Amino acid sequence: MRRRRSSGTRREGRGAPASRRQGRRRGGTDRALCGAGTRGDTPWPVDYRRSATAFLLAAALAGGAARGEGVRDPVADAVSTVSPERLAAHVARLAGFGTRHALSAGSGEGRGIDAAEAWVAARFAEIPGVEVERRRVRAFRLSGGARRVAAGWPVSSPAARFLFGLAGMGFGYREPAMSNVIARLPGREPERLILLSAHLDSRPGKRFDWRTDAPGANDDGSGVAGLLEAARALAPLPRRASVWFVAFNGEELGLLGSRQLAREIERAGLRVEAMLNLDTIGGTTTARDLPADPALPPPGTLLRVFSEGRPQHRWLDPSPRRRLAAGPSEADSPSRQLARYVRAAARRYVPDLQVELIARADRIRRGGDHFPFLRRGVAAVRFTEQREDYAHEHQDPHVENGRRYGDLPEFVDPEYMAKVTRIAVATAALLARAPRAPEEVRIDTSHLGETTTVRWRPSADPEIASYRLLARRTASPDWEIERDAGTAGEVTVALPRDDWWFAVQAVAKDGTPSLPSLAWPSDR
Structure with a gap:
C-alpha cells in the first residue's frame, strides 16, 4: 500500500468584543442538561458510555414526538431493512467472477474486473433514486x-x-479497463457529501498476478455488498446532504481509484463532511481457530473503527496546515470526532455489536482508500472486522495440510456483516439528515477566570433548532456532558477550561445532531 500523507486547514478567528461578551456572559449558564447529571454548573460523576448514547437517542425520538408520531424513527426503520441473506448473495456473486484483480479486464465472459464493475453498477441502478456512473x-x-x-x-x-x-x-x-463505480443519492444540499466506500478489486498471493483466481469474498466483497445494501436502505430517507457510495478500483495496486476521486472532488469544490470506508467487514467464521487471549472479547462481538489523530511518523506531511487540522489534542482530530459519532450511533441502533475505537489511521504498515481523503483534511474512518484471518486474505485458493486457504464466501459471516452494515446505515442516515457543524467555535481566553465561555458563529440555517455544548475531562475518551446551549452563539459554564475539552453541535428541528466542532482557544 501507499504510505499516507495528510493535509488540511482549520480557520482561526477572534472572539466577540468585550462589551458583547459581558452582555452575554450569563446567557447560557442555566441551560438544562441533556443526558448527564449536574447540580447547577458543577459536574457530578457521569457514565459517559450512557451519555454518548443519550444524545443520539434524544435526537432520534425528538422529531417524531414533536409531530405526534410516537417513537417512530426513520433511521431505525432504515437500519431494520438490512438483510443478511442479500449480503450473502452479493458476496457469493462477487466471488463468482473468479478474479477482480484491477488488471484482469478482458479475462473472458463473466470473469474479471470489468464484468464485476458492470454487475455492481447494474445493482445500484435497480435502487429507486440512485444515480450511477462508471468513471474511468x-x-x-x-x-x-x-x-x-x-x-x-x-x-x-x-x-x-x-x-x-x-x-x-x-x-x-x-x-x-479500470473504473470506479459511483452511486449517488442526491440531497437538498448537493455540495455536502457523505461518502461510503469499499474497494471492488481483489488480489491473490502475488500482487500483480491477474490470472490466478482471487475471489475476494471478504477483502473486499463484504464491503461492496455492504454498499449495495446501505444504498437500498438509505434511498427512501429524506436527506440534506448527498450520500455517495463508491466502489473504488485499484486499491490493491496503490489506492488508484481513491486517489483520483479525492483529487476530482477537491477540484470540484465539493465538501466531504465524513467518509466511512468499509474494508474487510465479513467477520471471518474461522476467528475461533485463531490464537486466543483472555483480554480479547468473544469472536463476532466487536467492530474495529480506525481513526487518525495527529500524524505520528516522519514520512507523513509535517506541514503546519496538516498539524493544524489535527486539533489541539491527539484525541480531537476530525476523524476522532467522527469515530465517536459512529460509536454513539451504534450504541443506539445496533447495541449487539460493540464498536472499538482504534487510535490509528489503519493497521500497522497498511492502509486503505480513506488515506487520500485524510490527506485533504477529511474526517474519515475505516470499518474492519474484529480479527483478520490471514489464511483467508491475499491467498491463492488451495488446500495445505488439510487446511483450506483463500478468501472464499464460506469464511464470511452474513449475520456479522449485517450488523456492521447497520452501523454504517445508522451513521450515514444521521449525518445526511444533520445540519452543518458549527463554525468558528472558540474558548474565550481574554481573561483569567473560574468559568469557561464558549462562542461560535450562529448559522442562518432555518432548520437549526438549537446548539448543544459537549464537554469531557481531558483523559476521557467520550463526551461526558451534553448541555443545551440555545441559539445565541455563546454559553458559559462553571467548568475550568484547563481541565475539560469542549465542543459544540448544531441540532436540527427533528433532533438530529451534527458532527461536533471542537472549541479552540481564541486569540488574545
Whole structure:
C-alpha cells in the first residue's frame, strides 16, 4: 500500500468584543442538561458510555414526538431493512467472477474486473433514486513483463507514457479497463457529501498476478455488498446532504481509484463532511481457530473503527496546515470526532455489536482508500472486522495440510456483516439528515477566570433548532456532558477550561445532531 500523507486547514478567528461578551456572559449558564447529571454548573460523576448514547437517542425520538408520531424513527426503520441473506448473495456473486484483480479486464465472459464493475453498477441502478456512473481510473500499465514494473502508476502524460514504453524494452503500453463505480443519492444540499466506500478489486498471493483466481469474498466483497445494501436502505430517507457510495478500483495496486476521486472532488469544490470506508467487514467464521487471549472479547462481538489523530511518523506531511487540522489534542482530530459519532450511533441502533475505537489511521504498515481523503483534511474512518484471518486474505485458493486457504464466501459471516452494515446505515442516515457543524467555535481566553465561555458563529440555517455544548475531562475518551446551549452563539459554564475539552453541535428541528466542532482557544 501507499504510505499516507495528510493535509488540511482549520480557520482561526477572534472572539466577540468585550462589551458583547459581558452582555452575554450569563446567557447560557442555566441551560438544562441533556443526558448527564449536574447540580447547577458543577459536574457530578457521569457514565459517559450512557451519555454518548443519550444524545443520539434524544435526537432520534425528538422529531417524531414533536409531530405526534410516537417513537417512530426513520433511521431505525432504515437500519431494520438490512438483510443478511442479500449480503450473502452479493458476496457469493462477487466471488463468482473468479478474479477482480484491477488488471484482469478482458479475462473472458463473466470473469474479471470489468464484468464485476458492470454487475455492481447494474445493482445500484435497480435502487429507486440512485444515480450511477462508471468513471474511468486514469492509470496505465505496460503489456508483457514490463507491466510488473509500472502497473498501478497513475501516469497520464504522453511523454511519461513514451518513457515507460522505452523502459518496457519494446513491450509498449495499453490503458486498462479500470473504473470506479459511483452511486449517488442526491440531497437538498448537493455540495455536502457523505461518502461510503469499499474497494471492488481483489488480489491473490502475488500482487500483480491477474490470472490466478482471487475471489475476494471478504477483502473486499463484504464491503461492496455492504454498499449495495446501505444504498437500498438509505434511498427512501429524506436527506440534506448527498450520500455517495463508491466502489473504488485499484486499491490493491496503490489506492488508484481513491486517489483520483479525492483529487476530482477537491477540484470540484465539493465538501466531504465524513467518509466511512468499509474494508474487510465479513467477520471471518474461522476467528475461533485463531490464537486466543483472555483480554480479547468473544469472536463476532466487536467492530474495529480506525481513526487518525495527529500524524505520528516522519514520512507523513509535517506541514503546519496538516498539524493544524489535527486539533489541539491527539484525541480531537476530525476523524476522532467522527469515530465517536459512529460509536454513539451504534450504541443506539445496533447495541449487539460493540464498536472499538482504534487510535490509528489503519493497521500497522497498511492502509486503505480513506488515506487520500485524510490527506485533504477529511474526517474519515475505516470499518474492519474484529480479527483478520490471514489464511483467508491475499491467498491463492488451495488446500495445505488439510487446511483450506483463500478468501472464499464460506469464511464470511452474513449475520456479522449485517450488523456492521447497520452501523454504517445508522451513521450515514444521521449525518445526511444533520445540519452543518458549527463554525468558528472558540474558548474565550481574554481573561483569567473560574468559568469557561464558549462562542461560535450562529448559522442562518432555518432548520437549526438549537446548539448543544459537549464537554469531557481531558483523559476521557467520550463526551461526558451534553448541555443545551440555545441559539445565541455563546454559553458559559462553571467548568475550568484547563481541565475539560469542549465542543459544540448544531441540532436540527427533528433532533438530529451534527458532527461536533471542537472549541479552540481564541486569540488574545
